[in-house]
Amino acid sequence: MSIDHFVCGPGSPAPVDFVTRKEITMSRIRSRLLVFIACAAVTGCAAQVQQKEDLLAAAGFTLVPANTPQRQAALARLPPHKFARQVRNNAVIFTYADPTICDCLYVGNQAAYDRYRQEVFAKNIANEQQMTAETYQMDWGPWGPGWYY
Numbered sequence: 001m002s003i004d005h006f007v008c009g010p011g012s013p014a015p016v017d018f019v020t021r022k023e024i025t026m027s028r029i030r031s032r033l034l035v036f037i038a039c040a041a042v043t044g045c046a047a048q049v050q051q052k053e054d055l056l057a058a059a060g061f062t063l064v065p066a067n068t069p070q071r072q073a074a075l076a077r078l079p080p081h082k083f084a085r086q087v088r089n090n091a092v093i094f095t096y097a098d099p100t101i102c103d104c105l106y107v108g109n110q111a112a113y114d115r116y117r118q119e120v121f122a123k124n125i126a127n128e129q130q131m132t133a134e135t136y137q138m139d140w141g142p143w144g145p146g147w148y149y
Helices: 003-008 015-059 069-077 110-137
Strands: 062-065 083-088 091-098 104-109
Touching (some): 015 091, 015 110, 069 104, 091 110, 104 110
Antiparallel strands (some): 083 091
């Protein structure tokens, strides 16, 4: 008699079959979870890029669509979602390539870039103030917010 007969009883499926079904089920759960996490990450990244582009437009950058083959090729040569500084006709030009959200190029001068940096700084300060306010509004229970002083 085999060991399966003693462990599972006569006529029962072997433990290997159970483990295989369990592994298949876990594999399906893992793959669905990974798909969900990937979707959430892509959505989060897209939201961050969209917020950045909103700040660019508010700062005075001009949106130039990549609507010709030449513009598509030029956009593909630029680093995606990063600033590139160029000097043209003795003027500093900043470009921001977006091949994923709008398939376009944002173009601005030094003043637009400075306004963008100022807006990003102000947004970071506002986020920190919000986090601080939320921290002090938390219920710290008997410890209180300054228990270690």
